[in-house]
Amino acid sequence: EVQLVESGGGLVQPGGSLRLSCTASGFTFSNYWMHWVRQVPGKGLVWVSRINNDGTNANYPDSVKGRFTISRDNAKNTLYLQVNTLSAEDTAVYYCARSWDGAFDYWGQGTLVTVSS
Amino acid sequence: ETVLTQSPGTLSLSPGERATLSCRASQSVTSNYLAWYQQKPGQAPRLLIYGASTRATGIPDRFSGSGSGTDFTLTISRLQPEDFALYYCQQYGNSRWTFGQGTKVDIK
Numbered sequence: 001e002v003q004l005v006e007s008g009g010g011l012v013q014p015g016g017s018l019r020l021s022c023t024a025s026g027f028t029f030s031n032y033w034m035h036w037v038r039q040v041p042g043k044g045l046v047w048v049s050r051i052n053n054d055g056t057n058a059n060y061p062d063s064v065k066g067r068f069t070i071s072r073d074n075a076k077n078t079l080y081l082q083v084n085t086l087s088a089e090d091t092a093v094y095y096c097a098r099s100w101d102g103a104f105d106y107w108g109q110g111t112l113v114t115v116s117s
Numbered sequence: 118e119t120v121l122t123q124s125p126g127t128l129s130l131s132p133g134e135r136a137t138l139s140c141r142a143s144q145s146v147t148s149n150y151l152a153w154y155q156q157k158p159g160q161a162p163r164l165l166i167y168g169a170s171t172r173a174t175g176i177p178d179r180f181s182g183s184g185s186g187t188d189f190t191l192t193i194s195r196l197q198p199e200d201f202a203l204y205y206c207q208q209y210g211n212s213r214w215t216f217g218q219g220t221k222v223d224i225k
Binding site (some may be wrong): 110 | 118156161
């Protein structure tokens with residue numbers, strides 16, 4: 001059974017940083033592109049990063065470029081998202097997701113990041 | 118960036134009725150990389166349709182997707198109680214993934 005389990009969320013002050021993790025199981029992690037998608041509570045879904053199979057290539061939307069860094073450790077079956085210079089607008093549930101054929105076929109349960117003083 | 122616009126914002130229907138949800142793209146979607154998701158409160162999204170018309174594993178055949186280019190449709194043939202939820206479309210192209218703003222299907 002495919003499982004994605006996020007961790008690392010919590011309360012952080014404006015300007016602060018966090019590293020989110022996503023541990024994968026039930027599939028060959030190194031075969032898939034992986035992503036982070038966020039959702040402000042009560043609002044829609046927003047894609048925030050993607051990394052290729054071996055971790056050599058990443059993409060970001062302009063809204064987070066330069067502040068977010070996606071990475072992966074295939075030996076540990078783990079995906080990461082380093083988020084820096086956080087503001088209230090970054091408060092959201094952060095999901096990791098696996099992609100296949102342009103779609104996100106499996107999602108984690110999400111980890112909540114709250115940016116507040 | 119390709120912007121996806123979903124309509125209507127809310128669809129109020131009764132169980133057993135047919136639901137038709139629309140997703141329009143601001144430019145042609147590459148290779149029909151268009152997907153649909155269902156999301157219920159407190160849960161992660163679930164993939165329903167990918168490649169515009171292919172049902173994901175385990176998705177009932179009352180869900181169907183159609184369309185190409187800039188206009189896509191998700192149809193739920195006979196609404197079941199568990200189908201009342203939020204639905205999002207999503208596209209992939211030029212190393213960018215974008216979502217529509219969602220359509221809520223609620224009970225009339």
